[in-house]
Amino acid sequence: MNIVHLIFNIRPGGMEYFLIDLVEAQCQSDNVTVVVVNRDNDASMIENIKKYCRLVEIGRPQGSYNPYYVIKLNRVLKRLSPDVVNFHDRRLGATILKRKVVRYIFTCHDMLQPPSFATRADKIIAVSEAVANWLKNKHNLESTVIQNGIAVDRIKQRSDRGLTSPIKLVSVARLDHTVKGQHILLKALSKLSDIDWTLDLIGEGASHHYLENLAKQLKIKDRVNFLSNVDRQDIYTRLSQYDIFILPSLNEAFSIALAEAMAASLPVIISNLEGPKSVAGTGEYATVFTPGNSDDLTLKIMEVIADYPNAYARAVSARKFIKESFDINETAKRYRRFYLGCLQ
Numbered sequence: 271m272n273i274v275h276l277i278f279n280i281r282p283g284g285m286e287y288f289l290i291d292l293v294e295a296q297c298q299s300d301n302v303t304v305v306v307v308n309r310d311n312d313a314s315m316i317e318n319i320k321k322y323c324r325l326v327e328i329g330r331p332q333g334s335y336n337p338y339y340v341i342k343l344n345r346v347l348k349r350l351s352p353d354v355v356n357f358h359d360r361r362l363g364a365t366i367l368k369r370k371v372v373r374y375i376f377t378c379h380d381m382l383q384p385p386s387f388a389t390r391a392d393k394i395i396a397v398s399e400a401v402a403n404w405l406k407n408k409h410n411l412e413s414t415v416i417q418n419g420i421a422v423d424r425i426k427q428r429s430d431r432g433l434t435s436p437i438k439l440v441s442v443a444r445l446d447h448t449v450k451g452q453h454i455l456l457k458a459l460s461k462l463s464d465i466d467w468t469l470d471l472i473g474e475g476a477s478h479h480y481l482e483n484l485a486k487q488l489k490i491k492d493r494v495n496f497l498s499n500v501d502r503q504d505i506y507t508r509l510s511q512y513d514i515f516i517l518p519s520l521n522e523a524f525s526i527a528l529a530e531a532m533a534a535s536l537p538v539i540i541s542n543l544e545g546p547k548s549v550a551g552t553g554e555y556a557t558v559f560t561p562g563n564s565d566d567l568t569l570k571i572m573e574v575i576a577d578y579p580n581a582y583a584r585a586v587s588a589r590k591f592i593k594e595s596f597d598i599n600e601t602a603k604r605y606r607r608f609y610l611g612c613l614q
Contacts, residue, residue, distance in 0.1 A: 271301070271606070272300070272352045272353045272354075273296060273303070273353065274302075274303045274305055274350055274354070274355045275293060276355055277358045278306070278307045279311055279332075280319065281311060282444075284527060285379045288418045288419070288526055291421050292602055293323055294322045296606070297323050302322075302324075304319050304325045305325075305328065305350075307343060344366065347367075352372055354373050354375060354609045354612065354613070357376055357391070360376065360385045360387055373392050373393070375392065376390075376393075380521075381401055385405065393612050394411060395608065398415065398524045398544070399415055399548055401524075417595070417596060418524050418526060418596065419597055419599070419600060420526060420530055420533060420598055422596070427589060428534055432578065434513055435466060436468050438468055438514075439470070439514050440469070440509070440512040443473050445481060447477040450477075454562055458564040458565075458568040459494075459571070465572075465575065468493050469494045471494065471495070473497075473498065474499070509534035510534050510536075514571070515527075515531035515538045516540075516571070518541060518567060519546065520541070520562055523545045524545050524546075525545065528540060528550065529592055532585070536585055537582055537584065537585045539556065539571060540557070540558055541560075542561055557581070558570075
């Protein structure tokens with residue numbers, strides 16, 4: 271089968287990391303090409319994709335409306351003669367000139383904006399039940415759920431060493447507090463001045479300066495480390511060095527970072543949202559707090575610290591659950607079966 275994945279940019283992010291892992295797994299059985307529409311991509315991630323498959327860069331400047339790039343994109347797609355075009359941004363549906371012999375699949379990765387142009391796809395994949403329900407209830411669109419996967423065996427597992435001193439906390443996400451809720455986490459931790467802790471915020475984004483200033487205002491700046499440009503393999507090793515992973519999101523469809531933290535046998539604290547809870551076995555393998563409520567998050571952090579042996583025992587079981595439910599090789603097989611069903 272000849273598969274083309276279509277995406278605007280390749281930059282650090284859950285969707286992009288998932289796509290890299292999916293492509294690597296799909297290349298074991300099929301001919302795969304990744305077409306990247308925009309310029310200004312992460313060079314190391316681009317090179318990583320090229321290890322496994324063909325990659326074509328259209329070179330469009332960010333935000334350009336020049337029709338040249340739409341024409342170039344469609345000429346590339348025609349030349350590649352795909353059986354399936356899987357696009358990963360709803361807006362890309364507007365740029366594709368559809369051909370009858372090709373099946374067009376849209377993978378919906380989030381619930382942030384109306385899925386405009388998604389109707390141009392022949393079929394829609396939702397990365398979680400939360401996304402599928404959002405598509406159905408808000409936009410009357412049918413979809414098939416294929417949950418994201420991760421490379422579980424590449425992630426180093428935390429040892430049973432108890433809490434460290436200071437207690438090492440971590441959150442991995444794009445720095446966009448309006449969606450990812452890092453400001454809620456900082457406010458929650460500012461109420462734990464009598465506990466010796468540090469926090470690493472791993473990620474990049476527009477909220478970096480806002481969050482730095484907030485940490486300063488809350489008088490916790492010396493405890494909070496902002497880590498950007500962290501290599502993904504480094505994250506896979508680094509996760510095992512922490513004590514607790516915290517996902518304070520206000521809107522989250524799935525969370526690759528959560529699945530990776532669980533694969534590292536880290537106790538996790540998550541927002542009570544349908545997407546993250548589905549990753550954590552409907553919440554069975556996580557401590558859950560009320561989204562946006564910093565007081566509740568403070569209490570839940572204290573609960574995990576106070577009963578850490580049980581939290582860690584649950585985290586060890588969580589790794590097995592992640593391996594059984596979200597292994598990328600199984601995800602790739604589900605995608606392949608779905609594609610074949612669309613081609614019949």
